[in-house]
Amino acid sequence: MLYAMKRWFPDWEEQVINVGGHVHSFEINVSYCGDEWESMSLIQSNPSSLPRHPNIPSGQIPKHFALSRHSFEPLLRRLVLERYPNVRIVTGLVTGISLDSKKRRIQAVTYTITGATTNQPCAFFIDCTGRSHTGTKWLSQTGLPVPKVITYKSNLRYTTSKIFWLVALE
Helix, strand or coil, X not given: CHHHHHHHCCCHHHHHHHCCCEEEECCCCCEECCEECCCCCHHHHCHHHCCCCCCCCCCCCCEEEEXXXXXXXXXXXXXXXXXXXXXXXXXXXXXEXXXXXXXXXXXXXXXXXXXXXXXXXXXXXXXXXHHHCHHHHHHHHCCCCCCCCCCCCCCCCCCCCCCCCCCCCC
16 A cells, blocks of 8 residues: 555655654564564565565565554545645535446545535545445445455454563572
8 A cells, every 4th residue: 555655645655754654664574383583584685576566666675654544544634635636525424426327437426414415526436434334335226236345353453472481490
């Protein structure tokens, strides 16, 4: 996602750091039965062995950014409004979408603000409704087949810990 964001905002890395986020290179650490073998990253020693991807510059180690949602959303809104004057943010309740005549893309969004319903043409639409998956309901209302929704348990965490035992010898 870092490289996609940099296409729209070339200074994305600096912006992330300025709001308290982090930008790091990916690393692979090898471990066997819990024993870590240093940092044996094949990626770092030979980035040309990575699969090619259009967003990752050739021969570079992929990077990622870490930023809380609490910081990410305001940053993204601010940058969009500052750099793309033709974009406006509307606060309302989306109630549906309209497709073009070939049913290939979303051409308008229907929303309500204080009881008034508006059908707003759009060139770009993102469904950020989260777990409610409202976007799939809107697609279903247009007659399109609903894509399979892939979910994960967001409250599940994985951890690894090392335990050292001290034994007192008499």
